Amino acid sequence: MQPFRVAIAGLGTVGAETARILMTEAELLGARAGRPVELKAVSARDRSRDRGVDLSGVEWEDDAAALAARDDVDCVLELIGGSEGVAYDLVLGAIRSGKSVVTANKALIAHHGAEIAELCESHDVGLGYEAAVAGGIPIIKSVREGFSGNRIGRIYGILNGTCNYIMTVMRETGRPFEDVLADAQKLGYAEADPSFDVDGIDAAHKLAILSALAFGHHVDFKNVHVEGIRHVSPLDISFAEELGYRIKLLGIAEETGDGVQQRVHPCMVKAETPIGQVEGVFNAVVAEGSAVGTTLSYGRGAGAGPTASAVLADVIDLAACRRVPVFGLPSSKLSPGRTAPVTALSGCYYLRLMVIDRPGVLADVTAVFRDHGVSVEAMIQRARNPDEAVPLVLTTHETPETAIRTSLEELVKLDAVLEEPRLIRIEEF
Amino acid sequence: MQPFRVAIAGLGTVGAETARILMTEAELLGARAGRPVELKAVSARDRSRDRGVDLSGVEWEDDAAALAARDDVDCVLELIGGSEGVAYDLVLGAIRSGKSVVTANKALIAHHGAEIAELCESHDVGLGYEAAVAGGIPIIKSVREGFSGNRIGRIYGILNGTCNYIMTVMRETGRPFEDVLADAQKLGYAEADPSFDVDGIDAAHKLAILSALAFGHHVDFKNVHVEGIRHVSPLDISFAEELGYRIKLLGIAEETGDGVQQRVHPCMVKAETPIGQVEGVFNAVVAEGSAVGTTLSYGRGAGAGPTASAVLADVIDLAACRRVPVFGLPSSKLSPGRTAPVTALSGCYYLRLMVIDRPGVLADVTAVFRDHGVSVEAMIQRARNPDEAVPLVLTTHETPETAIRTSLEELVKLDAVLEEPRLIRIEEF
Missing domain, CATH: 3.30.70.260 (ACT domain)
Incomplete structure (x- = not known):
């Protein structure tokens, strides 16, 4: 059978790990995909950096956009990030040239998901973005395929490992936010500019995607109510503990009858509930379905391995011609965002x-x-x-x-x- | 597009609930499948029983085997149960006549999975059995597709809700096994003949399936080491608690280097671990992957709604032409069971x-x-x-x-x- 030829744009930790697994596990991946999966080309800023993987047999493009134009590539893996600029141009360019796309880019899908979904339909290509939400947890697949016989009433979760790590350490040590954040930055659990994480924006991107999937509406990031964790104090964490609660930054999307309410903010949840037990950098998502009842999926929400795991699952699905509409339904059947305000x-x-x-x-x-x-x-x-x-x-x-x-x-x-x-x-x- | 025409064999609680959702949610299911999904025919022992769903427009066959022969059916849902007899004949008959099959039958897959997988390949039809393991939890999909970029090192879980319910109540009340079992029978959580559940056989069926999927070997039920929960006493549960443990009936499949070890038996696990926190009728499965790390999936492992949820997800995948080899790899690439004995x-x-x-x-x-x-x-x-x-x-x-x-x-x-x-x-x- 014809090989499935992929190109990777962005060789940061995720891109390098994805490339490494593609090279070292080619036989296994090929057996699972039903055809060889070949890494054909890559693109990254710095050609000389040692990434721990031998890319000597792989074509190199200095300009990521050039990957979209190559006629020896079937699928582009966009692992650059950012909702605009290079990533946006590459994804749209790849789709327009008839290539399928796999991306880990939550900001891109949260901001441009509707446009991208329509473009995929008109060009008859598949798009995978499992890695965009909750890292290695196959939650996109679960909601989009595993719970397809259900109406989802509510979906919520711990969608940002950095915040959960910081609040876990704050609870365990009683130290203030700023101190723990600084340590998390040293450990590589938080970015130099932490605002995407600690102000809740990253979680809101992910929630907007989950909500669109769960409720079949156009992705509607601008209507997510967002509060971050900067104001959570050790005092509040300790009172929460006394009252039997843990403080978690949750993303919650809920069908209210007057529309879907999407919100990201610190919550107190009972310490003994499954979601209350999720600590450190782990993520968890609870989906409540009409038939299945309450389910929870738990795992690492970030990091090279978990993200590469999600990217490769999408690659294998696409190689095996298993395709699902981007948001589970054809764009024409998605409802407009029916937003219930958080004041309700x-x-x-x-x-x-x-x-x-x-x-x-x-x-x-x-x-x-x-x-x-x-x-x-x-x-x-x-x-x-x-x-x-x-x-x-x-x-x-x-x-x-x-x-x-x-x-x-x-x-x-x-x-x-x-x-x-x-x-x-x-x-x- | 052509409708996807399904037939249901077996109208117990699961079959009736599946039929009900197919009838009442036809529009939603059709949108998700990309084509109408129609319930065309059913078969059950008693035609007159009120099952809470109007089947007047649906064809009725007294003999389940006749469903396999109908040329107006694309997919047969086998919801009868049992590893031999009617269920076996129906599934093989349906595949031989070119129909895809969805089944909730763990015993059938655990005993005849290899034969069924080969038959599906030679007749080019798909087989879904998400409902056979852990009810509504999409664990087959997660392992077969979601973790396809990983090598699994170990997979384990609470695979029998009846046993977990009994041991939860024993811990909470201090009452002995026999008493709690009798109550569980009255509540419908345990069968009149409870041996499949409490002797670990049901969990072993599920473990054999998970192991085959996770490690890519032929399903090898006969080499699962099985112990049930009849000997677990309130005394042991109370000592476990004192030592910081909970007793759970776990199914564990593990790559040992000398082969895959498959075992089902009561285990003590730390009370504060995610698996230790799973109580009552809930199931949970932990998969440890080379890239993704540790993941856990949690939900209801039985019951009409959760099982129907899994059945319908398979139906929609098949209707949308999303197919995966039965055990994730073509039969020819599955290894023979490489069993490491439990004495090792x-x-x-x-x-x-x-x-x-x-x-x-x-x-x-x-x-x-x-x-x-x-x-x-x-x-x-x-x-x-x-x-x-x-x-x-x-x-x-x-x-x-x-x-x-x-x-x-x-x-x-x-x-x-x-x-x-x-x-x-x-x-x-």
């Missing part, structure tokens, strides 16, 4: 105020809640420090997000309330 | 003896271990009951299975040792 949310909340420790403060605070119909479930004010700041922690029964936000606006006006209050949603799964 | 095992062990509480017993017991080179890690003899039977619990450091078995043979000869000793393997994941 109703749930339980954790609130930490820093208040002056003096008589009457609690009465003032609880009066605000009473006036806005917010029902308090528990209250902790353990430290004593007369006339100085102490933390006052409250958790609420189910209450509309609007009510808790209006309460907050009133609370900050109180003389006794110092600092910005900290609000964290509690998710009962 | 080396590991840590939990051992409970019932001994007479009198001086000198411990010296006699530990002398046996010394003589066989078994290194004791911990010992518990809490109860005091002079000259009566008390439990003596020991855990070992890593030791060959042969050494512990020879030690056991010596121990039962001691006067002070009453009853059959209980041996449970400790797995450190």
Whole structure:
């Protein structure tokens, strides 16, 4: 049978590992694909760097875009990254020249997924992006194919290993965010510019993709509500533990009846739930289907090996001519983004105020809640420090997000309330 | 596009639920398959029973085998069960007449998988059996496609929800096996004849399938070492808890270098590991891949909805012409079963003896271990009951299975040792 000829654009750790496996496991991959899978060409900025893999028999292009034009390549692996520029041009160029594409680029799919899906259909090529969400966990395949007999009601998960690692270490050591982030950067778990990770954007890219797949709508990144973890303090982590919770940065997409609500923010989840048990750099995704019920998929969400694993699975599927519409349905059957705003949310909340420790403060605070119909479930004010700041922690029964936000606006006006209050949603799964 | 016409053989809870979803979600399933999916014919013993689904527009065959012969059917769903007889004849008949097949029948695949795989190849038809292992969890798809860029080193899991439910309730209530089994039978979690479940056979069927897929060998059920849970006592569960373990019936398939070792038996696993946290009727499978690292998939392993979910995913894949060789590789490339015997095992062990509480017993017991080179890690003899039977619990450091078995043979000869000793393997994941 004809070999399936692939080209890799981008030889960072993921690209180099993918190339290495393609070279060293060619026989196994070929047997699984039903035809030889050949690495034909590569492109990267620096030709001379030692990447631990012998690419001497492989064609080299200085310009990634040239890979799309080669007529000896069937499939382009875009492992450059970034939602615009070289990656965007390469992916669209490859599709337009009739090549299938595999990408690990969550930003690209989150921003341009709709256009790319349509282009794949009009050029009759396949696109794999398993590596874009939750690294080695085959969650795209699970949602797109494994749960195809279901209607998904909710899908949520820990989609960013960097954030989960930082919060795990913060909980274990009691150290503040900035310190742990600096260590994570030294260890290579966080980028020099950490904002994509810690501000929740990376998780939001992934959530936008999962939501589109799960609910059959056009990918709708701009309507994902995003909060990061910079404001999560050791104090909140320790109160969470006391209340039986762990703080996790979750991406949650949910069918509300008024549309799909997509949000990424720190959540308190019960420590003993499967999602609460996911620690360190691991990712996990929970999908709730009409037939299958609750499922969870767990694994490494990043790193050269797990990402290469996902890339190669896509390559083998494409080599074996197993194709699925980009978002599980033909573009014409995807619904427009039906967004339910996060202000429509109703749930339980954790609130930490820093208040002056003096008589009457609690009465003032609880009066605000009473006036806005917010029902308090528990209250902790353990430290004593007369006339100085102490933390006052409250958790609420189910209450509309609007009510808790209006309460907050009133609370900050109180003389006794110092600092910005900290609000964290509690998710009962 | 031409509709994909399916027939269902067997209208038990799974068959009826599959039929219901095919009828009520036809539009969604068709959109996902890229062509209409039509339920054309069914077969079941009792035509008159109310199954909660209107089958008036569907053809009825009294003889399941007749479904294989119909020329208006593209795919037969075998939901009858059993490794021989009607199910076997139907599946082989359908393949021989050029129809694709979807089955939930683990016994059939475990016993006849090799023959069926070859027949599928020679007749160029696809076979789906996602529902045969771990119910709604898409673990066949994950191993066969999602991890195709990996070599699997080990795959293990909780593959029988009935056993896991029974042991969870035993731990929570301290009640004995027989009592909890009787309740599980009343609740419909266990069959009237529970031996397939509680003796480990059902888990062994599933493990044999997973092992063949993961390691690319011919399915080799006869070489699965099988022990069930009948001997697990509340005493052992409580000692396990004290030692930080949970007892789980695991299926484990592992590449040992001398072949693949397949075994199903009760194991002690650390309570805080992901697999140790899986409780009740849930299943979970851990796959360890060369690139992806450790992954875990969790969900409901049985029941009408989860099983129908898996069946329908296979139907949609086949309708969309997405086909994978039955065991991930062409039959000609599967290796013969390369079995490593369980006696080659080396590991840590939990051992409970019932001994007479009198001086000198411990010296006699530990002398046996010394003589066989078994290194004791911990010992518990809490109860005091002079000259009566008390439990003596020991855990070992890593030791060959042969050494512990020879030690056991010596121990039962001691006067002070009453009853059959209980041996449970400790797995450190």
